[in-house]
Structure formats: C-alpha cells, structure tokens
Amino acid sequence: MSKLIIVESLAKAKTIQKYLGEGFDVVASMGHIRDLPKSKLGVDVDHDFAIVYENISGKEDLIKSLKSKAKKSEQVYLATDPDREGEAISWHLANLLGLELSDKNRVTFNEITKSGVKGGMDAPRSIDLDLVNAQQARRALDRIVGYKISPFLWKKVRKGLSAGRVQSVAVRLIVDREDEIKAFQTEEYWSVDAQLKAEGEKKSFAAKLASKNGKKLNIKNKKAADEILEALKGETFVVDKVKKGTRKKTPAPPFTTSTLQQEASRKLGFQARRTMKAAQELYEGVEVEGLGAVGLITYMRTDSLRLSAEALADAASYIKSKYGSKYLPSTPRVFKSKAAAQDAHEAIRPTMPELEPAQVKASLSSDQYKLYKLIWERFIACQMAGALYDTVNADISAGIYGFKASGFTVQFDGFTKLYEESKDEEEEKASALPVLQEGAVLAAESVVGNQHFTQPPARFTEASLIKALEEKGIGRPSTYAPTITTIIQRGYVEREAKALKPTVLGDVTTRLMAEQFSNIVDAGFTASMEQSLDDIAEGKQNWVDTMSEFYTDFAETLKKAESSMEGKRVKIPDEATDEVCELCGKPMVIKLGRFGKFMACSGFPECKNTKKIVKDSGGICPTCGGKILTKKSKTGKTFYGCEKYPTCTFATWDTPIAEKCPKCGSTLFRTNGRGRKIHCLKENCGFEKPYTAKKSGEATDE
Secondary structure: OOEEEEEOOHHHHHHHHHHHOOOEEEEEOOOOOEEOOOOOOOEEOOOOOEEOOEEOOOOHHHHHHHHHHHHHOOEEEEOOOOOHHHHHHHHHHHHHHOOOOOOOOEOOOOEOOHHHHHHHHOOOEOOOHHHHHHHHHHHHHHHHHHHHHHHHHHHHOOOOOOOOOOHHHHHHHHHHHHHHHHHOOOOEEEEEEEEEEOOOOOOOEEEEEEEEOOEEOOEOOHHHHHHHHHHHOOOOEEEEEEEEEEEEEOOOOOEOHHHHHHHHHHHHOOOHHHHHHHHHHHHHOEEEOOOEEEOOEEOOOOOOOOOOHHHHHHHHHHHHHHHOHHHOOOOOOOOOOOOOOOOOOOOEOEOOOOOOHHHHHHHOOHHHHHHHHHHHHHHHHHOOOOEEEEEEEEEEEEOOEEEEEEEEEEEEOHHHHOOOOOOOOOOOOOOOOOOOOOOOEEEEEEEEEEEEEOOOOOOOEHHHHHHHHHHOOOOOOOOHHHHHHHHHHOOOEEEEOOEEEEOHHHHHHHHHHHHHOOOOOOHHHHHHHHHHHHHHHOOOOOHHHHHHHHHHHHHHHHHHHHHHOOOOOOOOOOEEEEEEOOOOOOEEEEEEEOOEEEEEEOOOOOOOOEEOOOEEEEEEOOOOOOEEEEEEOOOOOEEEEEOOOOOOOOEEOOEEEEEEOOOOOOEEEEOOOOOOEEEEOOOOOOOEEEOOOOOOOOOOOO
16 A cells, blocks of 8 residues: 655645655645635634635535545545645644544644655644634634625625725825825925046036035025035035945845845736746645756745755855855854744745756746746845945035035955845946045036935835835735735725836725724724734734634624615726717716726716727837727737727737837837747848847836
8 A cells, every 4th residue: 555645736645755655646626625605704703703614616526536536545645735824734634534633643734845855744733723723813804804794895895805804904005195195295306416537537526515604505596506506616626535445245044935025026027926826836845857856946835044054054155165165154054034923934035045046947837937037036145144344435625515425345245246136226326436545636527416305215126026025024925916916806906117006996995994884894803803814823912812802803893894885885087088078079078887997978878978998009010001009808918909900900929019020110129938039020021139138137017
C-alpha cells in the first residue's frame, strides 16, 4: 500500500511526487473542496455561529476519488499550503475522509525542494485547530458583513451591490484620498536657482537660494523673486563653508507578500493578482532544464523577514565567489519583522540562491522570469555590504543671501551593484560637486527664478494602497490582491493609468456606509478585528466569543440603519460630459446601468438616445484611415477596432503605439504575450522589428 499525500494544485503535486518517488501517491484537491453555501448565509448567528459547509459543486467525482484513494492507502498526509487557509482546507479534507483530527497527518512545506519536502515529511503534526478557527472566524465575519449589508445596499442604492469587511475599508481610503485632492488649495511659490562654476572647472553645478540675512526664505510670487534677482545682480558668490562627510546606505530587507506586490508594481508594472499568480507558480514548481520540476522560491504568503541559517550561508557563499569578500558584511544581516507579523514562514527568497536568473530564463514564462529575477536580486542584495557615499554640503553667500549646494560621489557601490529598491515618489537627484575651497569666488553662469505650485496628495496606486493597508493593519498577506481585484470588478474603483480613482458608485456607497455602518469602514476597527483573528490563531481568544462580541453591536447597527433609511433611497448622480446629443442637442451624461457605464441624453425621458462609451486609442486604422477605438470583448478583454464598424471591420488584439511605420507612415502595433514585436498592419507593408522596453523593468498590464 502506498502513502497518500493531498496538496492543492497539480503543479505542486507533480513537483512533490518527483522528490518522494515510489511508495507515495501525490494528488491535488484543486483548492477548496467545501465552502459556505452560495445562496444563503450559512452561519447560524443564534447557535454559536455554527457554520454550514457544503461540498463545492462540480467536485463530486474528485471527492469520490479522494475517498477511494484514502481508503486504500497505508497513511494519508494533508500537505496543503502552510497558512490559515491551507490549514482549513486540510481540516475539511480530514472531515470528508474520516481522518482523526488528533492524528499526526498534517505536513507543511515552506519550499518545494528536495530538502524542503523531506523536512516537512519528517515533521508531521496534528491539524492546528486554532488556525482553523481563525480562518472560520474570518469566513463567518466576511459572510455576515456581506450577506447582511448587501441587501441593505440593494434597497437603498442599486441592485447587485456588495459590501465587504476589508474591501469597504479599501474603498474608503481611496474615497478619502480623493476628498483630500478636491479640497487641496494649490499655492504658488518660487525658487531662485543658480548655476555656478569654480575656477578651473569645466562643469557648473546647481545651488538653491535658502536664506536672507541668515533667515529661511519663503518666496511666494514672481514679484518677490524678481526683487531678489535684481538685488543679486553684481553680487559675488563666495564659498563660506564646506562640510564633507560619509553616508552609508543599507539594503532593503527581503520580500514579504506586501513588499513584493509593491515592488513588482513599481518596477515591473504588475498588478497584484499578476504578481501572486507568477509567485504561486514559482513556489509550486516549474520544469527547469537540467533540474526537472522544482520550486524556485519559498512560500509567497508571508509577513516575516526571517531567513534560515542555510539561506544566509548560501547567499554569503555566492556573494563571495561572484563579487569578492569586500561585498560581504562582517556578519550576516538579520532583519526584524514587524510586531504584528505572524512569522510562520521565512521571507520570500530563492530556494537555491546559487541559481542565477539567467540560468533559468529559458525555462520560465516572461512573468515568472521577471518575478524570479526581482526576488533573487532582492535576496542576494539584502546580504551584501552597504554602499558608501562621500557627501559634500556647501554654504555659499551672495551679499545678504545664502545659497546651498549638495552632492555626493560613490566611494563603494556595495549592494547597489546588484539592486536598489524603488520608491513611490522620486527622490531628488544629487550629483558630484567639484572640489570647493572655503573663501573661493565662484562664477555665476545663470541665476533664475522658477515658478512652482504645491501639489495635492497623489492618488493611490496598487503599490501605495497595499502599503497603506499593511501599515494600518487591514487585511493580511493573502487578502491584498483579491481585495483590489474585487473593488475594481464591482465598479467601486477604476484605474486611471496606474492610479486608483473612486467611481461615482464607489463614492456614493462609501458615504452611505460611513453614515450608517461607521465601524465597518473604519480602518482602526478593521485593524482591531485582524488582531482578534491573530489572537484566535494563537489560542488567546475563543472564536465564538469574538464573533458574539462583534455580532451584538453589528445587529444593533443594522437595525438602526434600516430604521433611519426607511422609505429613503440614494440616487447615483450622472457624470457630466462635453459631448452633445446628436438627436436633440442637449448634453450627454454618463449613467451607470446593470452592465456598466453607458452614455445617455440628459433630456431623458423625452429623448431616449443612448450609446456605448468609446475611447480613442490614438491610432489610425490601416484599412480606411478612421480612428482606432479601444473596445472590450464579451469576456472583458481589451481589443482595438475601427470607429467606422461595421463599414470597416478592422480589429486586432495588438496594441497601437505612438510610433509611426518608417516605411508607410501608418500606426504601428505591439503584439502581446511571449515574443513581443512591433509591426505594421497595413496591407502589403510587412514592416516589423523586435520590441524592446525603453527602460529596465518597463512592463504594463494589458
């Protein structure tokens, strides 16, 4: 008889089977096998929040097969993912297969490698019911919030709406940021900037006006700037003080789920779900030439910064052989996880640090390679020596006015030889200053005034929203990607380039939620619930008591909301447009219907003119010369077609770009997916060339 091991996915099963060989049968549950019913609440709020689970529809044959295999097996091991959700799946499997919950049949793998699988199999344990109960509490909380508030929103706003414990807070953050932007009062200010040159130097350097008579200056308008410029005419620029120093820069820590999603967004242009899909594949195992199926990274859902001693030793060995001893710090770097981190797993790192990205590139998809390279470089860099910079700060006087100049030169590149972390906001660049002597007179090549305006806070991007959710303690590593996907799919938020902007629906719904269910959309309350879930997972709280405490207040709040909104309904305002109705001449507005946004005449019901919202891609049709519009297929995929359809039937999945064909002058198109190229679609032209990103890491989500 063989030993049966049940995992979630076929890819993971294939990789583990390779390491265990004969005597083991590794099969996949294909994710969850039981869940709450779709058509009803499924949580008995009157009887200790007992949860009703049902076998997932369509998995009858799979469940039958698992039961048969389990019955014939010598031993059954449950090897689902090493987190709360994985623990819950193992618990469901144990119940379905009639396994004893006290048996040591639960195994976990932090990495799907030979040593990782062996280590997991050597340390079986019983199912951790605290982790299971924490997951049950999360599902019950989310189900109660969704199933109790959503019908309220249907009655008061529009059918089909939904509320969510984490998603509603995420939308609230985006709506609040939009309010800040709208309320922001732009203020004008000026700077006075000089280009100065030291004697004997070929290049000039920049200096900024900082003070007058030793006091900080605030130049509010052109008149004030012009007065300063006039006063500076004929003044001699003299170096008063030169301060030299050394600055050390240390590398960023290895990736957690949150920081991986943020950096992949900034550096690669990946949406969170795209990042997690590629990461899941790298963890579960891919076919690598010469190695076979192997997991290339450790488990990708983690908030820990811990690294194993073996990983640190492997990194040090690689760095020493590749870059030399001077690129190694005196001791391995150890990073401290945040107080709220569960620390169940290591940070995300390559399972084999010696396996360079270039060595596996041919075996990986484009997304897998880009993400592996990012993870590998971040991990290796975090164990490299810090970078050293020689800094120079100069105080320069011109009469009663004081200027400042700063610069640096790289003394030792350290970890920056391999990798540097991206930032949400670009840092001000500083270059090297020439050798400056105190008392030296400088030549002024130019002194000019420059107008500036204060800027409102930036809209959230996926990266900055994930960062905000993590900092506020909202959600957990596994929730960020599905939360963002959900709020966009349900029409509460839309993308504008990389920025996340609330829709009219999102704005209206959030304000109603804030008015009637203030706790549900309150970041602090949601964070406290996450802490309660952590306490349940650690055995510090009883999950039924936690649910009871939440539901008592929630039920009262819902009752008050229904009473205060009796007979009332919130109208979703139409969005104004510059377009005029071609039938009656009245302005067209954007309305929100059952199937999304559409354009309609503001003269309704007298004028019933409606039409689809179309977006000009900027390209010109290679067939008839009309505009190429950005369109959506029935499945929601973007394609491009001629505005003169059906007269002109030109359509393509390829993306039009700003560049014109050098042969015929037509719009060029970029293919998507593997083997990208740029080509011309005009008949009989035939021009094409390889696609090359303009800068390292450039990528987009199509």
